[in-house]
Amino acid sequence: MIATADKTLFMPEPASRVASSVDFTFYFVFGVSLFFFVILVALTIWFMFRYRARAGHEVEPSPSHNTGLELTWSILPALLLVMMFWCGFRGYMDMFVSSSNAYEILVEGQKWAWNFQYPNGYIDNELHIPVDREVTLTLTSTDVIHSVYVPAFRIKRDAVPGRYNKVTFVATMPGEYQLFCTEYCGTSHSDMLATVYVHAPGEFETWLEKASDIVGSLPPAEAGQVLYQKRGCTQCHSVDGKAGIGPTFLGIYERQGQMSDGTPIVADENYLRESILYPQAKIVAGYDPVMPTYQGRLKDEEITAIIAYLKTLR
Numbered sequence: 001m002i003a004t005a006d007k008t009l010f011m012p013e014p015a016s017r018v019a020s021s022v023d024f025t026f027y028f029v030f031g032v033s034l035f036f037f038v039i040l041v042a043l044t045i046w047f048m049f050r051y052r053a054r055a056g057h058e059v060e061p062s063p064s065h066n067t068g069l070e071l072t073w074s075i076l077p078a079l080l081l082v083m084m085f086w087c088g089f090r091g092y093m094d095m096f097v098s099s100s101n102a103y104e105i106l107v108e109g110q111k112w113a114w115n116f117q118y119p120n121g122y123i124d125n126e127l128h129i130p131v132d133r134e135v136t137l138t139l140t141s142t143d144v145i146h147s148v149y150v151p152a153f154r155i156k157r158d159a160v161p162g163r164y165n166k167v168t169f170v171a172t173m174p175g176e177y178q179l180f181c182t183e184y185c186g187t188s189h190s191d192m193l194a195t196v197y198v199h200a201p202g203e204f205e206t207w208l209e210k211a212s213d214i215v216g217s218l219p220p221a222e223a224g225q226v227l228y229q230k231r232g233c234t235q236c237h238s239v240d241g242k243a244g245i246g247p248t249f250l251g252i253y254e255r256q257g258q259m260s261d262g263t264p265i266v267a268d269e270n271y272l273r274e275s276i277l278y279p280q281a282k283i284v285a286g287y288d289p290v291m292p293t294y295q296g297r298l299k300d301e302e303i304t305a306i307i308a309y310l311k312t313l314r
């Protein structure tokens with residue numbers, strides 16, 4: 001691969017193995033386009049001036065044919081196009097075909113957060129990966145189309161509800177990188193961010209082991225707070241009293257609420273549990289029914305921990 005090791009005009013410093021070939025393809029297409037754009041526009045303007053109609057100049061019969069010229073302007077661009085296809089196709093295959101020992105992470109987009117599920121079942125809202133190891137993201141979505149984009153890795157792939165997409169890459173430098181949702185997906189689309197942590201050799205396994213045991217290693221209320229942050233609730237629920245897309249969690253426990261059909265309700269444990277598992281069962285007055293269900297996505301003990309945390313928000 002042709003290496004362009006630095007950050008480019010449009011992109012951050014490359015941090016994956018495919019990055020340099022993506023940059024090469026981009027600048028090749030860009031350069032060829034720019035070259036022909038300048039030539040064509042310059043010639044057009046010059047000919048307009050040079051061959052303009054004016055007194056004393058008769059219209060000359062145009063030559064009908066020039067084999068040499070026609071072959072040149074057909075074969076040369078055709079070769080350039082084949083080269084573009086070749087670069088693009090190779091890069092696409094590099095990102096699409098994974099080997100059998102790639103580390104697979106399931107990625108689920110939801111309005112408006114990412115869930116990254118590791119092989120041991122642990123789910124996090126940030127992407128953690130080992131350096132220098134082939135990683136495959138298998139993407140899907142619970143609601144609308146989202147799209148994973150990590151500029152430093154030069155990878156981008158859609159997360160489509162009801163199907164699985166894959167993207168494969170090898171991160172080459174430990175550090176933190178920005179991940180964006182790059183498919184407009186509604187109100188908080190621009191907040192649908194995540195950080196990619198590329199761990200130095202050996203550190204990834206240690207991180208995963210520690211992170212996986214939230215409920216086992218923390219008191220319920222603290223575990224609940226971590227889950228609140230890591231499982232996407234923050235996108236819609238504040239804990240400081242401000243209403244967002246959903247009601248604030250401040251003082252939610254035993255709060256007197258009203259449902260959209262007018263029934264009053266007291267937010268006890270069972271109501272909170274129901275709200276998390278079956279959000280559409282009772283809709284809080286003044287809000288839209290946009291909360292995704294966490295059925296099958298939060299374990300019982302995790303829901304219990306979240307409720308324990310909600311009780312502390314007085």
Ligand SMILES: [Cu+2]
Pocket residue numbers: 109112145146147181182183184185189192
């Ligand atoms: Cu999105």
